[in-house]
Amino acid sequence: MLPDIAKEKRNQLIKEGYCVIDNVLSEEFLRELREESDRMLDAIDHPPEWKYQGSDLHVRGQDEPVIEKLINWQPATDALESLGLGDFTSHGGFIILSKPAGGPPLYWHQDWMKWNDPISCAPWPQYIFLSYYLVDTSIENGCLQIIPGTHLKRIPLHERIVAAHAEGGYYVSEDDPDMFCEHPDAVDLPVKAGSLVIAEGRVLHAARANQSSKRRTLLLGWHERPVTIPNNWNGHVPEEIINRDPDVTYDPTRNPGLHLKSETDSS
Ligand SMILES: O=C(O)CCC(=O)C(=O)O
Ligand SMILES: [Fe+2]
Known part of the structure; x- marks a missing residue:
């Protein structure tokens, strides 16, 4: 990746909470991922809780070679390195999120579970998801x-x-009016199959309904970096992080508390 492009993508991830890198999976690997994910999806029952995500099948690399291959896919590792995200490591698996034909939208949400921890204030990415859609996506x-x-x-x-x-x-x-609202600041992110979407676990996101006649499968893998100030970070470091006690255990919560500031907060 050209250094200027890498810088632009990194800045977009930092400021907006996402970026997209095209052509990360080869056609051949995409075919293999489609076949293997279809096989895994068709072999299991889909409980009613999966309605909005389509499916929420967690597959570990150690159990499925194709997932291990995806975790270690060199073009993705290279892309992370170019974006200054070389200190992120995979959680060891990918989640298969497959919206069937006619499937409903996914509600607005964010996926960070450590809002009690002052590291939640990090102006740099700490917790990201790598997403590969196996078909071209659209509204x-x-x-x-x-x-x-x-x-x-x-x-x-x-x-x-x-x-x-x-x-x-x-x-x-x-028909929940807030969970499924048309938000004026929302952006749609249609992508090509095989592009890599990198997004912040903390950012509000959702997915459109599948009004097509084909399954829309996504492979989503969580990646995390150590709780430290990144070596390549030259920007502001919030007081909360400087004063963070590394020996405290913070109870997990999905609810953003004091560490998510509104524009009118003073700090
Ligand atoms: O289906 C998608 O595009 C996003 C899925 C997602 O964000 C989730 O399941 O947490
Ligand atoms: Fe999510």
Whole structure:
């Protein structure tokens, strides 16, 4: 990747909470991933809780060679390195999120579970998801949507939505006006199959309904870096992080608390 492009993508990830890198998977590997994910999806029951995500099948690299190959896919490792994200490591698996033909939208949510920890204030990425859509996505078949900047800034929608997935999202009704709102600041992110979408775990995101006649499968893998100030970070370091006690255990929570500031907060 050209250094200027890498810098632009990195800045977009830092400021807006996402970026897209095209042509990361080869056609041949894409075919293999489609076949293998179809095989895994077709071999299991889909419980009702999966309605909004389509499926939520967690597959470890140690159990499926194709997933291990995806974790170690060199063009993706190279892309992370170029973006200054070389200190991230995979959680060891990918999640298969497959929206069937006619599947409903996924509600607005964020996926960071450590809001009690002052590291939540990090102006740099700490916790990211790498997403590969196995078909081209569009507004019609369930592309991703993001509200840029919401990983660092609280907006009124944060107060109106319930926590994602098992913590609440599973049980919302399909006509919930906040969880499924058309937000004025939302952007649709249609991508080509095989592109790599890198996004912040803290950013508000959702997915459109699949109104096409084909399954829309996504492979999503969580990646995390150590709780330290990155070596390549030259920007501001929040007081909360400088004063963070590394010996404290912070209870997990999906609810952004004091560490997500609104624009009117003083710090
Ligand atoms: O289906 C998508 O595009 C996004 C899935 C997602 O964000 C999730 O399951 O947490
Ligand atoms: Fe998510």
